[in-house]
Amino acid sequence: SQQGEEDPQALSIQEGENATMNCSYKTSINNLQWYRQNSGRGLVHLILIRSNEREKHSGRLRVTLDTSKKSSSLLITASRAADTASYFCASFNFGNEKLTFGTGTRLTIIP
């Protein structure tokens, strides 16, 4: 399978806590993206980090990228009930222009 792996598969935390999700991918990348999927909906793009970047912030989101380990992490700070969703990483290979999605982390925020 060309899919990446995400860890953990499921995560439940209390509202206000921070949530960290990890992603590993298999091939060389041009960039790595994170998407959110609410139940029964399509995926929504959250943030993109390029292969020459190590960290990026967007609001309550912080993404890191370690190309030597082929891994990335997504941190959501001060979680809210509305953050309950599945989160997917997606690696972009410039050679074939494809996004390869990970298996996803199901995040549940407990009010």
Next chain:
Amino acid sequence: DAGVIQSPRHEVTEMGQEVTLRCKPISGHNSLFWYRQTMMRGLELLIYFNNNVPIDDSGMPEDRFSAKMPNASFSTLKIQPSEPRDSAVYFCASRGRPSSYEQYFGPGTRLTVT
């Protein structure tokens, strides 16, 4: 902007029937992607188009699957004949200029083949 539009949202059909899924990408976007999502296999890319031309269909599972993009504002994914293992959620996504890497997903079509 209306976003990516897919129809129908739900489709229930019997094995052997033809199924056609439809997608209208965001106006001005020149790349379109069809994905399939299942619990077992996750999110899989089936085929994608650049400027209405199919670029990579290596993810299309079998000859029973075909996709067309007759113009910049419309694409179809057809399954003929359908089988129970085709049951999944099918997503269409579009992307703007090639240097804009993010994809915009439609709400999906939930297909059930009995």
